[in-house]
């Protein structure tokens with residue numbers, strides 16, 4: 157495994173070049189193991205360098221010919237995402253599969269050093285910026301697939317007046333629900349914008365998964381999360397949670413399918429609000445502004461507001 161970013165993945169090896177955010181644990185880690193057999197190069201993103209290197213080493217042992225690289229990066233930091241995107245572009249000219257999976261819920265209001273509420277920054281804005289900065293690499297693939305990991309929690313979101321909650325109006329459940337609504341709105345808008353290109357974009361609800369989700373809030377919060385879903389007999393393994401993601405990334409029958417919301421390998425309805433195109437445009441414009449994007453990334457990333 158390479159932990160630095162130096163070489164270009166061997167062009168002579170057939171297979172896909174895949175990037176997974178949040179690949180150091182949980183659903184993303186399970187997706188990496190399942191995708192390893194379908195890829196020539198796996199780029200694993202996360203903050204925990206020990207865990208990242210460990211996952212990389214295990215994958216390398218199981219798949220000696222696989223080019224596995226751990227790319228440390230904090231997706232909630234715009235500066236780190238810019239750096240990460242540059243590192244990806246130095247590592248590979250082409251990206252076939254982009255899995256925007258990293259995510260968290262924050263029980264207490266917090267902001268990134270750049271002043272952006274942490275749930276929105278982690279779950280949506282960082283991935284918006286990463287996708288924007290990697291569009292060129294996606295367009296070099298003959299059929300790129302972008303998979304955004306959302307949640308059924310998106311359906312609990314109310315229409316936000318402002319995408320960034322403040323310390324005064326912070327509600328952890330609503331902040332999480334809105335960030336997951338943002339994942340679906342972003343997916344649909346991206347698929348409309350890339351309709352003429354060979355890039356598909358779909359969103360996924362992975363199910364209620366026995367993972368490290370909510371552990372950033374302490375053991376009590378994590379256990380409460382597990383117990384509440386466990387009592388409802390909803391919990392599934394990370395491997396099962398990753399199943400639809402891997403299906404969307406690899407299955408021939410979903411080639412060209414775009415702008416859908418999937419659960420258990422089937423396209424299902426997302427909430428009515430997630431289909432609101434004016435809200436999608438509002439989110440797009442806010443993300444362009446907050447992410448500091450300019451027009452140099454091509455027409456797909458133009459703002460709606462003049």
Ligand SMILES: NC(=O)c1ccc[n+]([C@@H]2O[C@H](COP(=O)([O-])OP(=O)(O)OC[C@H]3O[C@@H](n4cnc5c(N)ncnc54)[C@H](OP(=O)(O)O)[C@@H]3O)[C@@H](O)[C@H]2O)c1
Nearest residue numbers: 178180181182183202203204231259307364365367368369
């Ligand atoms: N678990 C569920 O029941 C459930 C249900 C619906 C949807 N989801 C969604 O599934 C996705 C994965 O969650 P999970 O259950 O696998 O949770 P998890 O076990 O806590 O894994 C989260 C992953 O995201 C990474 N991550 C978190 N913050 C990050 C940041 N700022 N920068 C880079 N990486 C970051 C973590 O890596 P590092 O700590 O190394 O950064 C970790 O690899 C999330 O988007 C979540 O919203 C989960």
